[in-house]
Amino acid sequence: MSNNTKLKIGEFSKMMQVTVKTLRHYEQRGLLMPEEVDKWTGYRYYSISQMQRLNAIRDLQRQGFTLEEIKELFDDGAQMPSVDQLTQKIEETERQLQLLVERRRQLLRWLDSHKQKNRMEKFSIQSLPEIIVASHREVIADYSALGALCVNKIGPEMQRLGCKCPPPGYCFTIEHAKEYHPTDIDIEYCEQVEEMGIDSNIIQFKRLAAVPKALCMKHVGPYERFYESYTEAFKYMEEQGYKIAGHPRTCYIDGAWNQEDPEKWVSIIQIPIQ
Numbered sequence: 399m400s401n402n403t404k405l406k407i408g409e410f411s412k413m414m415q416v417t418v419k420t421l422r423h424y425e426q427r428g429l430l431m432p433e434e435v436d437k438w439t440g441y442r443y444y445s446i447s448q449m450q451r452l453n454a455i456r457d458l459q460r461q462g463f464t465l466e467e468i469k470e471l472f473d474d475g476a477q478m479p480s481v482d483q484l485t486q487k488i489e490e491t492e493r494q495l496q497l498l499v500e501r502r503r504q505l506l507r508w509l510d511s512h513k514q515k516n517r518m519e520k521f522s523i524q525s526l527p528e529i530i531v532a533s534h535r536e537v538i539a540d541y542s543a544l545g546a547l548c549v550n551k552i553g554p555e556m557q558r559l560g561c562k563c564p565p566p567g568y569c570f571t572i573e574h575a576k577e578y579h580p581t582d583i584d585i586e587y588c589e590q591v592e593e594m595g596i597d598s599n600i601i602q603f604k605r606l607a608a609v610p611k612a613l614c615m616k617h618v619g620p621y622e623r624f625y626e627s628y629t630e631a632f633k634y635m636e637e638q639g640y641k642i643a644g645h646p647r648t649c650y651i652d653g654a655w656n657q658e659d660p661e662k663w664v665s666i667i668q669i670p671i672q
Contacts, residue, residue, distance in 0.1 A: 404433060404443040414452055427465050429455055429472065454478070462487055520616065521634055526609035526668065529568070531588040532561050532595070533602050540581050541621035544571070545654035552587055555600040562592045570647040570668070588647075613640065613669045617648075620660035624648070627667055635671060644670030 411418045424430040425442075430451055432442035451472075458468045463479070471479060479487070534552050538544060569589040594603045613635060617627040628646075635641070651664040 403446055405445075407432070407442040407444065410444040410448075414449060416452065416456075424452075424455065424465075427469060429465060429469055462491060521631070522614045523671075524612055524614050524668075526612050526670075528608040529590045529606050530592070530594055531604050531606055532556050532559075532591050533586055533588045533604050534600055535574070535584070535586040535602075537582050537584050540583065542654075544585070544587070544621070548587065549655060551600065552589075555598060556589065556591075559595050559598060559601060561589075561595060561601075563590060564592055568649065570649040572645045572647055574645075609644065609668075609670045611643075611671050612647075613671050615667045615669075617665045617667055618661075618663070620663060621665070624665075624667070631667060631669060635669070640671040642669060643672040646670070 405413065407418055407421055411421060421430065421442075421444075425432065430448060433445040433448060434443040435441070436443070455468055458471070458479070459465075463471075467483075471483075532552075534547075534555075536547065538547060567590070569587070572586045572588065574584045574586060588604070588606070591603070594605070595601075597603060613631060615627055615631050615634075617624060619626075647668040649666040649668060651666060653663050653665075654660075657663055
């Protein structure tokens with residue numbers, strides 16, 4: 399290809415991997431004028447030598463020079479910035495870098511603040527008052543059997559005994575096994591009632607002492623994933639210097655009795671601490 403070769407704007411655009419829109423913008427800014435414009439058709443033609451000028455524009459832009467600054471360089475007959483101009487651009491870049499570092503610090507502070515806020519909303523320290531409960535302890539096949547146990551056995555028996563539950567209602571379970579069992583779970587179901595009653599073969603009445611301090615945490619999802627919430631809870635306890643001081647309780651807000659989707663089941667884990 400000779401030095402006299404001229405390329406239409408589309409061909410030049412394709413070879414240099416730059417859009418025609420960008421080339422027209424450079425022309426409007428006086429940065430890269432076509433070698434020739436056909437006065438009849440308006441076609442724009444670029445020469446091979448202009449490829450170097452286009453590369454210089456892109457290189458300078460990548461180094462942070464504005465189109466105005468690049469035009470000043472070209473107007474002065476230079477293809478590359480002077481030492482003074484480079485030094486000035488380095489100082490400007492350092493200032494911008496300091497601003498970005500400070501912005502990053504601020505964003506990290508905000509992020510940490512949001513995390514702390516979300517964490518505080520997730521965990522709460524509460525006192526649990528002394529209560530009377532109707533209790534039933536049984537070994538169930540797995541967690542999925544808990545709903546049927548309440549509906550078909552515990553509920554009807556409490557109704558037969560005339561149990562009255564203070565609003566809004568407070569029920570929870572306590573697991574008595576010393577280690578994890580995915581099946582054959584030794585579980586005790588407790589539901590707060592207004593007064594002591596007469597025990598039956600199914601229901602026993604108990605007075606549970608107050609818990610001065612308990613870590614409370616919401617769990618959303620199936621019961622088989624309680625371990626995820628317990629992991630978070632015990633990590634939080636360790637960070638805050640708390641120790642477990644009694645059997646954890648699991649309170650049930652939404653479950654199989656009113657929500658088909660296990661992912662939407664809501665429970666509250668209450669861990670006595672000191």
